[in-house]
Amino acid sequence: MRIKVTFLVILVNTALTSSLLTPAQLPEDATLNYSQLGVKYGHKVEEHTVVTEDGYILTVFRMPGKKKTPVFLMHGTGDTSDCYIIRGNKSLAISLANEGYDVWAGNGRGNYYSRRHVKLNPDTDPSYWNFSFHDRGYYDLPAMIDYILQATGEKSLQSIGFSQGTTNHFVLLSSKPEYNNKLKVFIALAPIAYLHNLIPPVSIIGEIGPILNQLIPSNVNRILDIKSFERSIIEIVCTQEAISDLFCVTLGVLPASGFDPKRLESSFLPTLFSHFPAVFSRKDLIHHNQLILNKRFMNYDYGPEENMKRYGFVVPPEYDLRKVTAKIAMFFGNSDNLSRPRDVEYLRTLLPNVIEHHLMKEKEWSHFDFIYGNDMPETLFPYIFPILEKYS
Numbered sequence: 594m595r596i597k598v599t600f601l602v603i604l605v606n607t608a609l610t611s612s613l614l615t616p617a618q619l620p621e622d623a624t625l626n627y628s629q630l631g632v633k634y635g636h637k638v639e640e641h642t643v644v645t646e647d648g649y650i651l652t653v654f655r656m657p658g659k660k661k662t663p664v665f666l667m668h669g670t671g672d673t674s675d676c677y678i679i680r681g682n683k684s685l686a687i688s689l690a691n692e693g694y695d696v697w698a699g700n701g702r703g704n705y706y707s708r709r710h711v712k713l714n715p716d717t718d719p720s721y722w723n724f725s726f727h728d729r730g731y732y733d734l735p736a737m738i739d740y741i742l743q744a745t746g747e748k749s750l751q752s753i754g755f756s757q758g759t760t761n762h763f764v765l766l767s768s769k770p771e772y773n774n775k776l777k778v779f780i781a782l783a784p785i786a787y788l789h790n791l792i793p794p795v796s797i798i799g800e801i802g803p804i805l806n807q808l809i810p811s812n813v814n815r816i817l818d819i820k821s822f823e824r825s826i827i828e829i830v831c832t833q834e835a836i837s838d839l840f841c842v843t844l845g846v847l848p849a850s851g852f853d854p855k856r857l858e859s860s861f862l863p864t865l866f867s868h869f870p871a872v873f874s875r876k877d878l879i880h881h882n883q884l885i886l887n888k889r890f891m892n893y894d895y896g897p898e899e900n901m902k903r904y905g906f907v908v909p910p911e912y913d914l915r916k917v918t919a920k921i922a923m924f925f926g927n928s929d930n931l932s933r934p935r936d937v938e939y940l941r942t943l944l945p946n947v948i949e950h951h952l953m954k955e956k957e958w959s960h961f962d963f964i965y966g967n968d969m970p971e972t973l974f975p976y977i978f979p980i981l982e983k984y985s
Contacts, residue, residue: 619867630681631654633681634682636687641655645702646732647728648711650710651701652707653699655697656690656696658694662695662747663695664752665697665699665737668698670877673871674706683969685977702732705872707733724876725881725893730760731768738772752780754779754780756785759786763914766779768912770918773919777920788884788933789935789936790933791885791930806875809875813875816872828866831866853961857966876893891908891909920948921948922948922950924973927953928957929958
């Protein structure tokens, strides 16, 4: 803990002795929320409230379009719907809206757009944070999909997920197979289910994950919450272009997932780190770590006794991907440290209806290039838009 505090003090001192960007000097897009960004880039934005079966209150943003079939966007872990819009005219949400699509962007439980519950207070009730990617797939996704279909009068929609947003889909479609019929097509960007072939530093973090978990105080149930000290440090340090390259890129989350400086230029980092990361639940991180250590795409492992009560088995069951019959198009990159090509290839063999399986040709293509890359309209969207058109 002393090392952690010392490091944070160094970060703060470095930031404070640098030429800091004040909120007034930050790029405008760093200070705007999803609705404000949508309006800035020329579109009306509606804010919809969705309540899940287990009481979580979620926010879904809509940019109405003339095309009939809705397009639903789901973000990755520790993120929000902002990931699909903070690149402005180069972003997926705005590019879709410009083409007349009816764009709906979801927000999973816990992030600052969906930080409410019908009974629980996220600030005072630890049980609010008792969720992992399973709950976002099993509860959040179907609630948002059903709401969108009811609001539009459509029987099915098109869905795009990034990173854990794809994991959520695999959980939903295998656990509630009837939702396969509600998706005309699912586009999986940097798909994640199996984490067998990770490389350093992620593989090392995975191996020591149980030790790291023991070092975190037992009363800590979320990481980098919007109201946390650590998140404040990120806002102070990582939005400063002059020093963010060192502290937040060289030492941070981006190289861990695979960092492509060509597509994530320094001038964009203040905007990125003003929106990301949003929050991680502790249980979610533990669940991911279990996938790494057990080399299985499985339900949460509560231990033998609790597993027997919940699942009827000593070990948690795997998600049955044979039940995922929806049409799926998968896109992945060579330099992605999280969605590894060999793991995506293995996932492909288990899914019965993969209509496209595309390795991005640029060798440096990494994890965040799928949502933050500065050249997505030229390198990624020419693959995505024809699929949406074909399966509309």
